[in-house]
Amino acid sequence: MQGVAARGLAAGVCVLGLVATATHAYAWEPNGDVSGALKSKQVEAKASQKIHFSGHTKSTGTGGGNLKATGGNWAPPPCWYAPTYTPKALKKKVGDSPYSLTGRAPDNGRKKQEVDESIRHYYSSGEYKDFNLKKQGDGSFWAAVPNPNEKDAAKRESCTDLPFWVPNGEQPDRPDALSPRILAALAYESIRVPDTKVELNPSQRQTVNLPTWVWLDKGTYHPLHVTATADLGAGHSISATTTVKPDRLRLQPGTGNAALHPASGECVVNGEGGIGTPYSKGRAKDTPPCGVTYQRATGGNATYPLKASLTWKASWHGTGNAGSDLPSGEYGGEQDLTVQEVQSVN
Template sequence: MLNRAAACALAMLLAASSSASATGDPWGGVDCSQGSSPACDVNAGTGHQPADGITNPGQRPGHSENPYEDCRHIPTEHNDPAGDPPEPGGWFLVLCSPDGKDPLSHGPVWIADDDTPSVSPEQLAQTARERLRLPALHIARNPTNTQLVHLPTWLWLTDGWHEISESASVPGVSVTATARPTSVTWSMGDGSTVTCPGPGTPYTAGADPAASSPDCGHTYRRSSASRPGQAYQVTATVHWTVTWSGAGQGGTFPGMTTTGNASFRVAESQALNTGHS
């Protein structure tokens, strides 16, 4: 039998982790507690490799040899205070489950170009989609200040309605994700909703104030005097389609939305006197 010091050294070498716990840890554990016995109990764990690095991420050996076989390498952005390593390469997340919360998932890690793992266009597309930053919405209306009961309100967006694209790449493969606005749904605060196919048409000074917007508007039938703050809370929601293309492939992601909010004060209208005194 090994003496106590040799047994502990061998046990820690087999466990491959100085921080492993005795139970519930994929790396196993070592129990060399002080006691009368000179032996150490070794918990072999589940056989997973350490989660803080990859020996050779470019290889894909059999599952029994490498638990990283089923992991995916996702390009990511990362700012290392020490700077990027000198050799060409890129930062990757290693995800070994759909949510990346399993013990093997880790990163960001720097992988040199020569060791860059195989990344599918679909995986690159997901990275490009995550980089999309959709614009904030800015709501406009006419009348500019107080809306009037029975008088058409024009609705439009002054910003937040334009195509956005982002790309992701690894050596030899580049993919672009593109988000395009398709419609905007207005919740008018009085129980009504209005869906418009575009951002709406701005009201032009000098146009007939009693005319309705050609493509996006609403007419209030009740004042907002009884509402909190004496105003209707209005929400505009833009719906986006997101597609990707690259490496001779393409696809569609689930849609995305952006929202903007505003308060509309609506007062009782007064009769318009169009006659001459």
């Protein structure tokens, strides 16, 4: 039964929207909006299906952006299952319209009608008896929730199982059910880091064969965190906090006629929590712990695009003492530099 009707119900009962709420929080919640023909038949699910984010989210501040995971193919979940419908809400949804399950008009053929009837039977007298109405208040039906930030529609709609019953306070034994681990991944996806803009000396024009010192302002680049909390209903909730910390800065000088310091181009966090060392008077010819020496002038109105990418280490902890590391993330920026053919510092 699951394989026959899952896609129809996933398209009909599990369409969710992104809703902004106060205090820089976001929530995914069911709206029952399947197609233009069903806009007047929205059903408010009584079971809770909200995820709230707090901390350094993408709704706070200006500039900066979200991290891109480095290494491997890790990505936030494209969809998951979460408490969505009470027995009454699901029964109303399934019986609301002759085409509310698939989002198609009733003249789309006999096969569609058979799918509808199979789903109704599944919840009325098959796997469940009368939609579990006798258990109203004791649990909820968990349904598919597409991640609105997932750009691939096929992945976003890949959770196609029918809604299933979960008693209050219980966590489904399946990796795609909402959990602190999934909340941590969604918090990672929501965290916003500042623009990667390095400090330079010289601050204006650079000079051929004299090192350019590079460092990051410790006051701007410090640990950040986002907490994601989900209300599971009946007084139960779970949460996870994802924390990211600056780890290393990768420099790309924008030309092959340059020497990096260190040679790898990666400047790691030092013992004081900073990256690189601010320039001090009298060290113009010293080799900086983090920097670049340009060996050819730019000429005319040309510039070299110095690219600086900051890697952030990530970890999380959540309900039930759960927690572990997450993939490191990277966020970078570019600064156009002019290099002059003068053997002195202005």
